[in-house]
Amino acid sequence: MKRTAGIIYIITLIALMLPALNGFTGYIKTKELKGYFQKFSTPEFNWFNWIHEIFQHKAEKYYTQNFGFQPDLVRLNNQINFWLWKKTKAEGVVLGKGNYLYEQPYIDAVMGKDFVGDSAISIKTWQLKRVTEELKKKNIDLIIVFAPGKGSFYKEFIPDNFKKVNDTTNLVRFQFYAAERNLQYIDFNKWFTENKTTSPFPLYPQYGVHWSAYGASLVADSIYKYIEYVHNTDYRDYYLKKIETSFNCRNDDYDAGNSLNMIFQLPTYKMAYPQYKNSDPENKPLLKMLTVADSYFWQIWSSGIFNNDIAETEYWYYNQEIFPKKEGVSDRVDDKNFSETIEKQDVILILSNDANLKGIGWGFIEKLYSTYCK
Amino acid sequence: MDRSATARIRKLLLAFSVSINLGLLFYFKYSGFFLENVNLLFHAAGINEIRFVKLLLPIGISFYTFETITYVVDVYRRVHAPLKKFWDYQLYIILFPKLIAGPIVRFHEIADQITDRCEWENNTERLAGFVRFSIGLGKKILIANEVGYYADTIFAMSPGDYNTATAWLGILAYTLQIYFDFSGYSDMAIGICRILGFRLPENFNSPYISAGITEFWRRWHMTLGSWMKNYLYIPIGGNKGSEIITYRNLVIVFLASGLWHGASWNFIIWGAFHGFFLVAERAGLGNLYKRTGRLIAVIITFIIVMNGWVLFRIEGFNNAMHFYAKLYKFDTLSPFIIPDKGLYSIILIALFFSLFEGIPLLNRLQKYFYIPKRSAVNYFAVLIAFAVFVISAARIAVSDFNPFIYFRF
Numbered sequence: 001m002k003r004t005a006g007i008i009y010i011i012t013l014i015a016l017m018l019p020a021l022n023g024f025t026g027y028i029k030t031k032e033l034k035g036y037f038q039k040f041s042t043p044e045f046n047w048f049n050w051i052h053e054i055f056q057h058k059a060e061k062y063y064t065q066n067f068g069f070q071p072d073l074v075r076l077n078n079q080i081n082f083w084l085w086k087k088t089k090a091e092g093v094v095l096g097k098g099n100y101l102y103e104q105p106y107i108d109a110v111m112g113k114d115f116v117g118d119s120a121i122s123i124k125t126w127q128l129k130r131v132t133e134e135l136k137k138k139n140i141d142l143i144i145v146f147a148p149g150k151g152s153f154y155k156e157f158i159p160d161n162f163k164k165v166n167d168t169t170n171l172v173r174f175q176f177y178a179a180e181r182n183l184q185y186i187d188f189n190k191w192f193t194e195n196k197t198t199s200p201f202p203l204y205p206q207y208g209v210h211w212s213a214y215g216a217s218l219v220a221d222s223i224y225k226y227i228e229y230v231h232n233t234d235y236r237d238y239y240l241k242k243i244e245t246s247f248n249c250r251n252d253d254y255d256a257g258n259s260l261n262m263i264f265q266l267p268t269y270k271m272a273y274p275q276y277k278n279s280d281p282e283n284k285p286l287l288k289m290l291t292v293a294d295s296y297f298w299q300i301w302s303s304g305i306f307n308n309d310i311a312e313t314e315y316w317y318y319n320q321e322i323f324p325k326k327e328g329v330s331d332r333v334d335d336k337n338f339s340e341t342i343e344k345q346d347v348i349l350i351l352s353n354d355a356n357l358k359g360i361g362w363g364f365i366e367k368l369y370s371t372y373c374k
Numbered sequence: 375m376d377r378s379a380t381a382r383i384r385k386l387l388l389a390f391s392v393s394i395n396l397g398l399l400f401y402f403k404y405s406g407f408f409l410e411n412v413n414l415l416f417h418a419a420g421i422n423e424i425r426f427v428k429l430l431l432p433i434g435i436s437f438y439t440f441e442t443i444t445y446v447v448d449v450y451r452r453v454h455a456p457l458k459k460f461w462d463y464q465l466y467i468i469l470f471p472k473l474i475a476g477p478i479v480r481f482h483e484i485a486d487q488i489t490d491r492c493e494w495e496n497n498t499e500r501l502a503g504f505v506r507f508s509i510g511l512g513k514k515i516l517i518a519n520e521v522g523y524y525a526d527t528i529f530a531m532s533p534g535d536y537n538t539a540t541a542w543l544g545i546l547a548y549t550l551q552i553y554f555d556f557s558g559y560s561d562m563a564i565g566i567c568r569i570l571g572f573r574l575p576e577n578f579n580s581p582y583i584s585a586g587i588t589e590f591w592r593r594w595h596m597t598l599g600s601w602m603k604n605y606l607y608i609p610i611g612g613n614k615g616s617e618i619i620t621y622r623n624l625v626i627v628f629l630a631s632g633l634w635h636g637a638s639w640n641f642i643i644w645g646a647f648h649g650f651f652l653v654a655e656r657a658g659l660g661n662l663y664k665r666t667g668r669l670i671a672v673i674i675t676f677i678i679v680m681n682g683w684v685l686f687r688i689e690g691f692n693n694a695m696h697f698y699a700k701l702y703k704f705d706t707l708s709p710f711i712i713p714d715k716g717l718y719s720i721i722l723i724a725l726f727f728s729l730f731e732g733i734p735l736l737n738r739l740q741k742y743f744y745i746p747k748r749s750a751v752n753y754f755a756v757l758i759a760f761a762v763f764v765i766s767a768a769r770i771a772v773s774d775f776n777p778f779i780y781f782r783f
Contacts, residue, residue, distance in 0.1 A: 005497040070771045077768035085716035259779040
């Protein structure tokens with residue numbers, strides 16, 4: 001019995017010392033945590049920092065974040081919290097009914113909490129109208145795309161404690177003014193809702209913030225066809241190379257789920273990942289398009305329709321950062337020659353989901369207006 | 375002092391030592407409070423106020439000052455011989471697990487262990503110490519911190535911003551927070567000391583199953599109660615005199631207890647609050663509890679203690695009064711502050727662990743976790759303790775971790 005106690009004591013001691021040992025040696029590699037969070041740097045020890053308690057606070061934060069197996073312990077805690085209380089620890093992530101995950105802004109958009117007012121929307125759509133007319137004279141088509149936000153698409157899973165704040169929303173008024181002002185626009189909200197239950201694969205993932213890769217590929221196809229119609233040009237063709245299916249969500253289809261940082265992936269429906277390829281590389285003209293969009297364009301980009309020799313697309317992410325990145329070339333929008341870039345394009349596409357409608361364009365529309373309409 | 379044969383010299387040396395200890399405690403902890411109140415009187419009398427600098431309070435000073443006092447008093451009373459080496463004395467005072475927040479260990483309780491711990495230095499004791507430490511850690515991290523979030527939220531708000539039910543839920547949360555925080559810390563201190571070969575006295579014994587404030591103070595912060603009894607209550611007369619003298623002594627002890635907890639009128643009033651009920655129980659309230667039965671007495675005591683914690687938690691007497699008004703106003707119009715998911719479950723778990731000792735079967739089960747025996751049951755306790763330790767560590771790891779899904783401009 002004495003011996004048993006001794007053995008158990010030694011085992012316990014080794015188990016307790018493992019995190020510290022691994023923290024120093026880094027011998028056992030552990031999966032990094034997902035999501036964006038502040039990483040604390042090694043605290044600098046000096047007299048000033050010590051006396052003013054700067055070192056102590058920084059050291060506490062640094063070592064809490066950097067002790068051995070910390071990511072695994074975080075995942076353990078998050079898993080237990082989820083199992084017991086359905087609690088999540090990701091900033092801005094809301095756990096809806098049936099474990100559907102949302103980001104807070106998408107719910108706010110549906111509830112009208114972020115409504116910017118009718119006059120602001122009226123002015124913006126009027127600017128869009130004017131810019132559309134001026135660009136059309138240069139044979140450039142300006143197209144607006146309204147992407148359905150997750151809150152709009154999965155209204156039924158929003159927790160009951162979220163209540164309607166406004167009778168109307170940014171989306172409703174943008175839809176109204178876009179129609180009234182005869183803008184060139186595509187509104188995917190209605191189509192997504194109509195096809196929610198009949199689509200062979202989910203148009204929206206349960207644990208992703210954005211539309212699914214499958215939903216985005218259908219959107220990409222529709223946008224491309226619309227561009228050909230509006231611009232009256234038969235651009236290069238493409239074909240569906242393959243559709244991979246999986247019960248393991250890939251990339252953005254599980255982005256919110258990843259930020260929960262749990263041990264086990266949540267069970268999901270079968271998701272589809274179509275891939276398109278260029279079928280006519282030489283004969284038809286290459287579409288030149290500038291897209292100013294929020295993160296909803298990423299899945300469209302991944303479909304392969306707006307790159308891969310089918311189209312030449314420059315993507316201005318929130319009108320700040322440029323993709324694709326080119327070596328030796330600045331990736332900041334501010335560094336670009338604005339009018340030169342605009343006038344090279346066949347199409348300018350502005351895409352926003354309903355949560356971002358309050359700032360759609362992110363300064364781009366105003367700059368277009370001041371460049372071409374004043 | 376120990377070597378001196380003259381009673382007068384021994385008494386003088388004792389007085390000198392106690393004065394220095396209490397003087398330092400007064401200087402660091404109470405001088406500011408004292409001068410603030412003097413200044414209030416001066417201000418009222420139109421006299422210029424005394425300027426003073428607020429001092430940083432040395433951590434744990436209330437605890438180790440009391441321990442240094444037990445040392446000189448125990449030596450004076452010849453309860454135990456003094457330690458021969460300076461570093462043995464330092465070991466007694468600065469023994470790190472108990473330095474900051476107790477238990478307050480009287481010198482004679484640990485004196486022999488300073489120099490000889492062979493009896494307790496074995497692997498079974500170390501495992502028992504680990505079990506105790508882990509349970510304490512779990513109490514603090516998994517219960518006290520969780521209920522504490524809600525309590526902190528409520529007490530940071532103005533009472534006008536929530537209803538009566540919220541106020542009661544808030545004070546219940548605090549009642550559980552302070553118990554699990556303090557007893558958890560004590561468990562950790564006792565556990566670590568056990569690993570090192572020391573046996574410290576117990577500090578808590580399920581205080582919330584007390585049927586009366588008298589019993590409460592025999593179960594809550596027992597080492598403070600023991601200190602107060604042996605080094606203040608008995609020296610000033612205890613219960614040897616008349617009933618009135620006994621009541622006076624009890625009130626003095628509880629005013630001192632209140633003041634020991636903090637340099638503020640709220641703490642003094644809290645002490646007086648408990649002293650009042652203690653006296654009342656001796657005067658007849660205790661007999662009433664016997665007639666109502668234990669369960670009713672426990673419930674009444676719990677409510678009295680909860681009300682006392684209001685003074686303990688809230689700064690400022692006026693603020694405490696506003697909170698009391700909210701507790702008893704039956705306000706249903708103001709909003710109910712909904713707690714985070716899981717709080718109700720944690721409160722129920724906390725209440726269970728606070729009260730289960732009142733159930734004999736569960737009481738016996740608890741002993742398996744705290745008393746080392748060479749049996750398979752204790753190894754199961756080690757497993758449970760390890761799981762609690764890991765889950766607590768996981769909770770600590772995630773304290774500041776709240777990632778965004780994406781980087782935001």
